[in-house]
Amino acid sequence: MDRSVRFYVDVLGFTCGMQTPGYSNLYRDAVRIMLAAPNAHGDWKAPKFTGQLYIELETADEVDALWAAVKDRAEVIYAVDDFDYGAHEFGICDDNGYSLAFGAPSKPTVGRPV
Incomplete structure (x- = not known):
C-alpha cells in the first residue's frame, strides 16, 4: 500500500x-x-483486473502537462497523441503494472472534426 x-x-x-x-x-x-x-468478502488468490483504467482530464493542455511530468517517471505504454475517436491521451503503467490512460477531448484543428 x-x-x-x-x-x-x-x-x-x-x-x-x-x-x-x-x-x-x-x-x-x-x-x-x-x-x-x-477483504474478507471474497476468496482472493491474485489480482484479477485485466483492463485499463481511464482517467479523464478537463483539457488536452492538462493531458500534455501531465505527460511532461510523468513520461520519464513511469513505464510508458503509449505516448501522448490524438486518436481517431476524438481523444488526446497517453497510457502508462502504475507501480503494480496496471494500465492507466489519461485523456481529454482532442484539441480542435482545422479540417478535422472534433
Whole structure:
C-alpha cells in the first residue's frame, strides 16, 4: 500500500487524504481513487483486473502537462497523441503494472472534426 500511495502521489500528483494499512484515498482535481487490500468478502488468490483504467482530464493542455511530468517517471505504454475517436491521451503503467490512460477531448484543428 505504501509503495502504491507513493507512486500516485509522487509521480502522478495525487494527494493522499486518508491511509490505513489496507486502504487509501487519493485525490487529484475531480478524480478520487480508492486503493484497498483484499477483504474478507471474497476468496482472493491474485489480482484479477485485466483492463485499463481511464482517467479523464478537463483539457488536452492538462493531458500534455501531465505527460511532461510523468513520461520519464513511469513505464510508458503509449505516448501522448490524438486518436481517431476524438481523444488526446497517453497510457502508462502504475507501480503494480496496471494500465492507466489519461485523456481529454482532442484539441480542435482545422479540417478535422472534433
